[in-house]
Amino acid sequence: xxxxxxxTDQTFDAEVMRATIPVLVDFWAPWCGPCRQVSPIVAQIxxxxxxxxxxxxxxxxxxxxxxxxxxxxxxxxxNLYLRGDLIHSIVGAKPKSLLLAELSxxxx
Amino acid sequence: MSxxxxxxxxxxxxxxxxxxxxxxEPVVIASSVExxxxxxxxxxxxxxxxxPDGIYGPELMERMRAQVERLGAVIVPDDAIRVATAGxxxxxxxxxxxxxxxxxxxxxxxxxxxxxxxxxxxQLVGRGVSYCATCDGAFYRGRPIxxxxxxxxxxxxxxxxARFASxxxxxxxRDQLRAAxxxxxxxxxxxxxxxxxxxxxxxILGAERVAGVELTDTLTGARRELAADGVxxxxxxxxxxxxVQGQLNLDPEGHILVEPGRSHTxxxxxxxxGDVVDAIYRQAxxxxxxxxxxxxxxxxxxxxx
Numbered sequence: 001x002x003x004x005x006x007x008t009d010q011t012f013d014a015e016v017m018r019a020t021i022p023v024l025v026d027f028w029a030p031w032c033g034p035c036r037q038v039s040p041i042v043a044q045i046x047x048x049x050x051x052x053x054x055x056x057x058x059x060x061x062x063x064x065x066x067x068x069x070x071x072x073x074x075x076x077x078x079n080l081y082l083r084g085d086l087i088h089s090i091v092g093a094k095p096k097s098l099l100l101a102e103l104s105x106x107x108x
Numbered sequence: 109m110s111x112x113x114x115x116x117x118x119x120x121x122x123x124x125x126x127x128x129x130x131x132x133e134p135v136v137i138a139s140s141v142e143x144x145x146x147x148x149x150x151x152x153x154x155x156x157x158x159x160p161d162g163i164y165g166p167e168l169m170e171r172m173r174a175q176v177e178r179l180g181a182v183i184v185p186d187d188a189i190r191v192a193t194a195g196x197x198x199x200x201x202x203x204x205x206x207x208x209x210x211x212x213x214x215x216x217x218x219x220x221x222x223x224x225x226x227x228x229x230x231q232l233v234g235r236g237v238s239y240c241a242t243c244d245g246a247f248y249r250g251r252p253i254x255x256x257x258x259x260x261x262x263x264x265x266x267x268x269x270a271r272f273a274s275x276x277x278x279x280x281x282r283d284q285l286r287a288a289x290x291x292x293x294x295x296x297x298x299x300x301x302x303x304x305x306x307x308x309x310x311x312i313l314g315a316e317r318v319a320g321v322e323l324t325d326t327l328t329g330a331r332r333e334l335a336a337d338g339v340x341x342x343x344x345x346x347x348x349x350x351x352v353q354g355q356l357n358l359d360p361e362g363h364i365l366v367e368p369g370r371s372h373t374x375x376x377x378x379x380x381x382g383d384v385v386d387a388i389y390r391q392a393x394x395x396x397x398x399x400x401x402x403x404x405x406x407x408x409x410x411x412x413x
Contacts, residue, residue, distance in 0.1 A: 029246070031242070031246075032242070032243045033144070033148040033149050033166050033242070033243070034141060034142075034148075034149065034240070034243060035243075037140070037141040037142070037143055038141050041140065041141070060246075060247075061246075067247075071235065071316075071317060072234070072247070073234060073235060073236055073238070073244060073247045073248070073317075073338065074233070074234040074238055074240070074243060074244045074247070075243055075244065076243075077234060089234070091233055091234030092233070092234070093141035093142070094141060095139075095140040095141055095187050095203060096140060096203070097203050
């Protein structure tokens with residue numbers, strides 16, 4: 001999404017897998033209405049956790065490899081990675097309070 | 109503030125248009141992630157008057173929103189978490205803690221999709237189980253899928269999904285479709301679509317990912333399995349009236365009860381419109397029409413006070 005830094009199949013390893021802090025990846029596509037609504041919330045959550053959470057977005061239309069590797073069949077999907085491991089997955093657009101409730105155990 | 113509207117589908121937006129034109133400066137509580145309501149996840153709409161070539165659901169809702177904003181209504185992109193209907197001043201609290209107060213309240217909260225209610229269903233959401241064909245269809249390029257349901261949504265989605273999937277089986281508990289003739293005809297013409305009549309999904313197969321469904325024949329009770337990578341569920345909706353449960357009279361299914369032909373609920377100053385009151389029609393145009401009624405009823409109430 002426009003509000004989030006983009007990662008691609010090529011940059012995923014460097015930007016996400018090798019990051020030293022948790023990374024939330026917003027898998028989205030331009031034709032997905034709910035994605036457009038949840039992405040600004042993801043950006044807000046990122047802005048509220050400077051230095052402790054990195055947020056990025058991956059366009060699944062342009063990047064087929066990573067979504068397939070993580071068996072993504074619904075968007076929006078928000079995947080949280082820590083040191084290369086997928087530690088939490090949220091499927092579907094949810095309000096900010098519910099997103100934070102699911103994410104907060106994993107972020108400091 | 110004189111009027112608060114909860115909901116941003118065709119009913120809520122139309123109520124806002126009428127209330128704004130009456131100079132009431134309405135506030136629309138539009139939700140955080142479902143602004144525009146269920147039409148934002150549909151494809152082409154052919155039955156909304158004024159669009160001879162059809163219009164895409166998201167575009168229709170963006171146009172309604174633009175009209176609402178141009179007329180001066182305030183759109184709040186947050187979720188209502190509490191509604192207080194008693195007394196002369198109604199309250200709607202949003203999840204950021206703001207309490208919106210007004211003399212009249214219009215509820216246009218719509219409905220939520222119905223799930224199959226199977227134990228395994230929740231675990232497989234995002235792993236092959238979907239409630240949004242337009243969101244997820246493209247992930248099933250060249251793969252077999254099933255669609256559960258026989259109404260306009262289910263059959264329309266099946267036709268949309270046939271663009272991507274290798275095969276689409278429509279699973280319906282009756283022996284004929286409930287969908288409109290044109291919608292059904294398109295599905296019958298689509299070579300990728302076949303039908304499992306008189307069948308209900310009694311189990312979803314697969315541990316990590318959907319591998320198929322177990323079907324039970326409604327006439328004979330016979331069980332069979334059908335391989336599929338995706339299960340799209342479109343079996344109807346339940347009204348979203350939890351926020352006013354115990355405050356307003358509801359029917360046994362949870363629809364808000366209104367005076368016949370009007371929008372007055374059981375509490376003075378509270379009006380309801382759209383799918384949350386409608387067990388029968390549930391169309392964009394009927395929702396819009398009932399939104400107009402609710403705004404005019406609310407206007408009458410405010411003037412008579």
